[in-house]
Amino acid sequence: MVKIVLLDGYELNDDLDWDKLRSVGDCTFYDRTNTANEKEIINRIDGAEIVITHKTPINDYVISQSKNLKYIGIMGTGYDVIDLESASKHNIEVTNVPTYASDAVAQFTFSLLLEVTGQVGLHNQLVHQDHWSQGPDFTFWDKPLYELKDKTLGLIGYGHIAQKVAKLAHAFEMNVVFYNHRPKKIKGNWLKQVSLDELLKTSDVISLHVIQTPQTINLINKTTLAKMKSTAILLNTSRGKLVNESDVADALNQDQLYALATDVVTKEPIQKNNPLLKAKNCYITPHIAWAPFETRERLLSITISNLQTYLSGSIVNSVIERKK
Template identity: 40%
Template sequence: MKIIILDGYTENPGDLSWDGFSALGDLTVYDRTPPEDVAERIGDAQIVLTNKTPVTRETLKRCPEVRYIGVLATGYNIVDVGAARERGIVVSNIPTYGTAAVAQFVFALMLELCHHVGEHSRAVKDGAWERCPDFCFWNYPLIELAGKTLGLVGCGRIGRAVAGIGRAFGMEVIGYDKFPVECGSLTYVSLEEVYRRSDFISLHCPLLADNRGMINDESIGKMKDGV
């Protein structure tokens, strides 16, 4: 059995091992694959693993031996799943690998908006605090998360993890999901209410045809000033 990894460097720049895959078959790992080389590199392989390299309908036509496509990420919009379904090809993703990391990064961004730590560090090193006539130096207003409203669009694993952290910061957490799962860290509301009430809005939904471009003039117009 031939196994091809199209963009291994994205997932494993050298700190992980591919030995588990090697034990399953004849493994070839490419660090990166340009779009024009995808079909040629897959060739007659039965298993294809990819992170961000697209696998299109045309590629699948040229690679009839493919039986399984594994996406080494949560999103699988890089694979033409319709074409794969027609050919009986199984497509899977890894829905849980980045839950904690993504939730943590949400708050890295929110805290940067609230405190501008990097900018204040630069300003202090440049002597701005020394030149300031007041002891309490700041270049931007400092905002506390406690008491603010965090609105989530998409309340799956990552959304619910974000909700838990938000509650720990003392935030009110509201969320919208087409298929809500019970979660004690948030209150489900309509999408309109998320737009209207939130001080921060964080999106944790897959990109689908019905939500592409959902943050636009109309939805922003429904939000409070300063969201």
């Protein structure tokens, strides 16, 4: 029976049924693996042909020490935790789960935007703290509130998630523009493809939807921030390293950027010295855009399906093929 090791199942396993994975092979499950401890990772992989990982990195050294390893299944879309060049060199197949969370992340992107513009959380808290009951008027608001209609949303990247965000924005009667490093064919006169410079200069809301690569790390920095409106709202439900956090914190504190709403940060869990924690108008959630029950259930199902397909002699969702 094939030996399967799951390195970090905590984020999924509390309320999901893992029996289907157990039926595929001899499974060893770990809630968490120390991502900084190569020896622990190697010891846990030892003897396994199949490894399932979510965020635990598998680098060249780990791969070179894992002689039986034949397949790595990533429980997620991003594959920056795997050394793909090393995996290819050692004839190890690597798969991921694309688009499993597109609807959830698009929904959450708008949740962040609506929180910034509608301030529901703040005013709910103030009402429960008796600010309304003790006030003289039938209404009050403690921070500015904004309509989305006729505002311009700029999407950096135009993959599955961004396309769903675009449709939501259109429903709110926003103007929608996007920049993609490879031009896209588009339908609909409500959508416009523009250069990155034009997007930065004209957008009232900018939402990041690109993967983390050497080219996209620190995409938002002093230079790009200087091109943006000082009233702009920046949204990030992609990867924390797309944003230079010190530069964004400075821009927020100097009123050069109105707000940042992010579900991701450079180092997770967030560090106490992260400059965003003390920045003005900064909204941070703990990487939960992907986490609705239905989304995690779908993630597990596709992860298992990827593995079953591999064991049957075929391959789907290969990251190795995508990289070529």
